[in-house]
Amino acid sequence: MRFARRGGPDGSPATARRQAPRLVVLDGLRIVAALMVVVFHYTALRGGWGQNPDEVFPVLRTATRYGWIGVEVFFLISGFVICMSAWGRSLGDYVVSRVSRIYPAYWFAIFLTAGVITLWPQVRSVENMDVVFTNLTMVQEAFGVWDVDGVYWTLFIELKFYVLFAIVVATGVTYRKCVLFCGLWTLAAVMVPKSDSKLLEMWAMPLYTPYFVAGICFYLMRRFRPTALLWGIVGMSLLIALHGVPKRVADNTNAGIPTLPAKVIVVAAFAIMALIALGYLDRIQWRWLTTAGALTFPLYLIHQYIGMTVIHGLREHVPPYPLVGGLIVVMLLAAWLIQRYVERPLGKWMRRALQRGMEEVRRESASAPAPKVLRKDPLPALQEPRGHKPAEPDRVSAGTTDGL
Template structure:
């Protein structure tokens, strides 16, 4: 089968294709990175690079799944589904942490009193647009990725509509090439300092030095830099029947070479993020799709509660390792137990009930596969 023969997609979006396993891999990768950072214990590969590996894998998963939601729902239903999936559990987590810190940390109480309007950016998941918001009010410590994700939810609707209107057979491949070139140009321009103007005024007003680390966190880690990861996930969905035919003997070596040498490729290309990591993660993604559904109960459970785990794990580590200075074996066990208990509680009390509650507000009208009718 040629790529040009792909005109129809698989009808199901059920998670029987190891998506939850991929989610488990992503959250564990991010958690290992934060564990290394906050505990001071070095973890090979995942210590320095696990954050990038896990976040970028999450972006690929989102690209694979969200295009399906955008094409199968009306615009209103799509927006409602995204809202009830993302915001309620995020708000509960964010506001809960904020209230605890206001009550227990006098210094933070003063910050809230002085800069509370900037907290609104965090509530809207737009914290990365405000320097004060991302530095002072990102209490979950992963807020920038939520802003990037939110922009993707909007962009994918526009792209799906364009794809339907233009009816170019390889539209998404073109978007992948274009978004990759945009990312490379954006990151190279950021190195020159020309894009500092986007945040320099905010930094000066806050009395904060605009360092290279801040430039990376605010400019390099933007939707422009990461858009092609989402598009790569969409391309995997679009061309899945063909990609499944790629031999595992090709996929495994490519994935291992690109991922195990993650830092070296990043240094050689002088790009962060960089396209080769997207290729390596895409190989892992395709391998998972080729496999029969894995029945590992623990992995699937971790994947199921991965969003709640993502929201709470870093804060638990900050409290245990940097505030309580508890880095013994008992401290590590405490981190694992508390993180899983909080994530499980959030998932069953907030996240899953709100997803089900949101379905009440969605229409029964479906759009088929045509994007114009869907959105």
């Protein structure tokens, strides 16, 4: 067990913690989730094949038709990683980190995908450039504009999570606030669907909230220690997630296929995240997993419509299995090129530019004179009770434990 005797959420004295190893296994889980989605799109959908995929992959499709669950795994990982990366950061630093992380590769993928499906519109076509420009915001769904690539709907879900968690970051990320956030968001996800409010449901995200919430709790377990409260929230999240699986199965395939395999995959994903949280997988330190994990985002962004277009063009000339296998290799290579020559350099440039902007905001805010309050009838200042000491603000530095 990785947890030494140390401070916890019960307010007991905290002690220093040894340096944790890099979570390489998370990179491995990310690439597995991405490949699940890729294989689902290439073998379980009609896509570029022009016929029922059961006729093309009669055996393989019985497994790959559940590959869409890779999206849920992404959300589970995201809750863990965002809570980890936001700890100790200011709101400005949090915003800079998120924007510089997701937008460079996303913008490139939009123009690449739009160019491909404009030149070869057999699978999908671009209606007009207004659609492309609106997609650059990543909030096209809010405007009722279709996505340039079919996978982009998940980015809007991620973006809404970032915005909601920014409330926690703005007030200082602590153990207590994270737990309260998880509890309130879970309550909203359960109650809001009964309100018939599309606006509230858009933010409550009942089908996906349990994954983000569980991810946050898994990180709290790792940073502090597992408690009955955290396990209770994770257990509730798992039950809510399993309740939503039949709808997700029907949305992605049809209501007639078994839901049990999908539920088993979801439970397995929760179990793997629990092992990561408890430190049982820390010994996995394979460097190639870090490289593979770095390819996840660009691979996810470009694979669907470009891949389906390639399948449409080559399906009469290359057998299905070699075509899919070769296409995945090509997509991984393209993802590496994007990550190496677009995402990394452009992300660094954008991060520096945004940081300068944030520093300017802070300087201007610090130099602004305090407003003067004028009263016609000044009141005597209220005095603190004798012996009273003002409460200290919550600390957010690494290793600080905030008791409930």
